Amino acid sequence: MNHQAFSELDLTSLLSLSYSTLIYELHDRLSELGYGDIRPAHGFMFRRIIPNGATGIELAEHLGITKQAVSKMVDYLVKSGYVKPQTHPTDKRGKIIVLTERGWSVVKAKEEILADIQQRWIENIGAERMQLLKEDLTKLVYEANEGKLSSKVRPVW
Numbered sequence: 001m002n003h004q005a006f007s008e009l010d011l012t013s014l015l016s017l018s019y020s021t022l023i024y025e026l027h028d029r030l031s032e033l034g035y036g037d038i039r040p041a042h043g044f045m046f047r048r049i050i051p052n053g054a055t056g057i058e059l060a061e062h063l064g065i066t067k068q069a070v071s072k073m074v075d076y077l078v079k080s081g082y083v084k085p086q087t088h089p090t091d092k093r094g095k096i097i098v099l100t101e102r103g104w105s106v107v108k109a110k111e112e113i114l115a116d117i118q119q120r121w122i123e124n125i126g127a128e129r130m131q132l133l134k135e136d137l138t139k140l141v142y143e144a145n146e147g148k149l150s151s152k153v154r155p156v157w
Contacts, residue, residue, distance in 0.1 A: 022117055029113045035106045037080050045073060046082075046099065046107055053086060053096035082106060 009017070023040050030038055041063070048054045048062040060070045074097055077083040082103040088094035099107065122130045 022114075025117060026110065026113050030106065030109060033109055035109065038082070038106055041073065042077060042082070043110065045070075045077075046103065049083065049097055049099055049103075050107065053098040055088070055094060055096055059097065077103075 027038070027040065030036070044063060045059055048059055054062070056067050056070050056074065059074070060067045063070065074083060074085075078085070080102075081100055083097050084100050085095040086098050088096050118130070125133075
């Protein structure tokens, strides 16, 4: 598909394809760094865990999935060394999920890779256009959420 064909795509397709392009590159590069077992949904989970941990219920609500599904994801991430359960700071019977050193290292790698991708995109379309694009998308998201940016950023399942 050439550049002209892309210009005929509807907005939903263009937003979806730009997101997919970014996510595929991010995960290819994470894999090259030894984080091939990380999936996009894990990043959304990490976003809720940072900075001080989260309960299984909080993660389920954040991701819009069942507590059982979160439990499976957490088990996988514990076995992979990215997260660990800890005693809840205020409810000693409860547990929170926190990042391990490996979890923090993949978050740092992700941030560096995304900064690199954004810089390449800026070199492609220019800093001013990138800033305008970010401002316009922020405005649209803000207005669609009735004057508040949604904290429920989650994968499109």
